Amino acid sequence: MDVAIIGIGLHRFGRSPDMSGLQQGASAVRAALADAGLSWADMQFAYGGSQDGGNADALVNELGLTGLQFTNIWNGCATGGSSLHAAYSAIKSGEYDVGVVVGFDKHPRGAFNPQPKEWGLDQWYGETGLMLTTQFFALKTQRYMHDHDITEDALIRVSEKAFKNGSLTPTAWRQQALSYEQIANSAMISHPLRKYMFCSPAEGGAALIICNADKAHQYCSKPLFLKAAAVRTRHYGSFEVFAPSQAMEVADAPTVTASEAAFEQAGIGPEDVDVMQLQDTDSGTEIMHMAENGFCEHGEQEKLLREGATGINGRLPINTDGGCLANGEPVGASGLRQVYEVCVQLRGEGGARQVPNQPKVGYTHVYGAPGISGVNIITK
Amino acid sequence: MSQQIPIHDGLFTWPATKPQLLGSQCRQCAETTFPAQPDCRSCGARETNVIELGDRGILWTWTIQTFMPKEPYHSDETPETFRPYGVGYVEMPGGVRVEARLQANSPDQLKIGMLMQLDIIPFRTEANGNQKMTFSFSPVEES
Structure with a gap:
């Protein structure tokens, strides 16, 4: 049985000072229902998650106490991917025909401050200043650049593309393109990553209406199909965030295994993908994720970036809405924003940021602490 | 009288003339981890x-950590006195790479592949005058 996406909704990312996180989630659900031409009462199940915005199932207070099955999902930055995977499985099993996946968040300003005990670590690790996601991405990027001869030029070009794409995306938080020099001269935050190479925690909501594909045409003339949903955690030896030590032999990242599983489920390969969203909490991770997801060889990224291959008109259009860099990262919503954007592109509704030649296959990838990846493949 | 106390038990041998980091090694698969733990993360054996x-x-x-982290960071610095610090993974002869603060805090002092020396240093002073000690590495001067 196939799984269809028949409605997509977004509550604009950035700052919504007059709305709670939960209200932003409800706003995204209403938008997705309107897009599908359905009502909340039609929803048979819901999966949702948020880090700082409250329990997702409290959304029924906003949307209606209809008695539906509503399960809260919390899986770090991969929350959206995990919620979508749960919904995919619910439809695949035949138990339900139509339901909703939602993510939302509202973070305070500044870097995240995770608590060691919630991650199975002792307090000293946080007290002595070793438990920062920004630090980890800098440490991984530093080693990756050393191993694969990548220079700062590549880091700058990822950010340049992100903010350019953000300037073409009406729903993006950061709508101003930044020049190469502005990025190159911005403050060094965590060597080798500068200010404009990091995304910021933010606010927003995203929702999808998921349906049994056999029944999708009842609701929607042009459904999209969720061909694969895979979530994988870290293996022994993979280099991960919040790790006081690292094995001598480095194993593949969970992204590699999630990506391989998703391609196998969908029965296609990286060469078949027309538009992709790769987790870009900073410009270094986008570079590493290009190769970990199978879209290029390790070390090939700098050349691809210089050629513009990852731009909207390139052969590997990555993060067409500006990604996390231009949209910020409301953790619960971020992975579903990626799916929203890929659906916009496959429907041909991208406006100024539309990928040319009618893309048919889209790909999304999230990565989160403490080493979890979620990959989805969506087709026309 | 004020005392010097490790920030956490079991991370390093101290006081000692030549302090060492402590880890655990699996009796089954011989993989090593830091800090020491009773179970093996590699094979799941319960003997280390x-x-x-x-x-x-x-x-x-x-x-290099250039901004002062939010809590749970707990030093005795203020935003005004905060001093950027290095962070790195150091490959130990015991067979594991350990994440640590580095005393060097400028890019021209640090290079992948350089030899680093363990130091046990005061991290913060408590209200009662006691000093919490942590582990850190600094580059070994070429002689």
Whole structure:
């Protein structure tokens, strides 16, 4: 049985000072229902998650106490991917025909401050200043650049593309393109990553209406199909965030295994993908994720970036809405924003940021602490 | 009288003339981890031995923390007195790469592959005058 996406909704990312996180989630659900031409009462199940915005199932207070099955999902930055995977499985099993996946968040300003005990670590690790996601991405990027001869030029070009794409995306938080020099001269935050190479925690909501594909045409003339949903955690030896030590032999990242599983489920390969969203909490991770997801060889990224291959008109259009860099990262919503954007592109509704030649296959990838990846493949 | 106390028990041998980091090694698969833990993360065996990891290692990767972290960071610095610090993974002869603060805090002082020396240093002073001690690495001067 196939799984269809028949409605997509977004509550604009950035700052919504007059709305709670939960209200932003409800706003995204209403938008997705309107897009599908359905009502909340039609929803048979819901999966949702948020880090700082409250329990997702409290959304029924906003949307209606209809008695539906509503399960809260919390899986770090991969929350959206995990919620979508749960919904995919619910439809695949035949138990339900139509339901909703939602993510939302509202973070305070500044870097995240995770608590060691919630991650199975002792307090000293946080007290002595070793438990920062920004630090980890800098440490991984530093080693990756050393191993694969990548220079700062590549880091700058990822950010340049992100903010350019953000300037073409009406729903993006950061709508101003930044020049190469502005990025190159911005403050060094965590060597080798500068200010404009990091995304910021933010606010927003995203929702999808998921349906049994056999029944999708009842609701929607042009459904999209969720061909694969895979979530994988870290293996022994993979280099991960919040790790006081690292094995001598480095194993593949969970992204590699999630990506391989998703391609196998969908029965296609990286060469078949027309538009992709790769987790870009900073410009270094986008570079590493290009190769970990199978879209290029390790070390090939700098050349691809210089050629513009990852731009909207390139052969590997990555993060067409500006990604996390231009949209910020409301953790619960971020992975579903990626799916929203890929659906916009496959429907041909991208406006100024539309990928040319009618893309048919889209790909999304999230990565989160403490080493979890979620990959989805969506087709026309 | 004020005392010097490790920030957490079991991370390093101290006081000692030549302090060592402590880790655990699996009796089944011989994989090593830091800090020491009773179970093996590699094979899941429940038999590990605490071992000394050494006091010198090779810098595997590094960065510099330029802004003062929010809590749970707990030093005795203020935003005004905060001093950027290095962070790196150091490859120890005991067979594991350990994440640590680095005393060097400028890019021109740090290079992947350089030899690093373990130091046990005061991290913060408590209200009662006691000093909490933590582990850190600094580059070994070429002679």
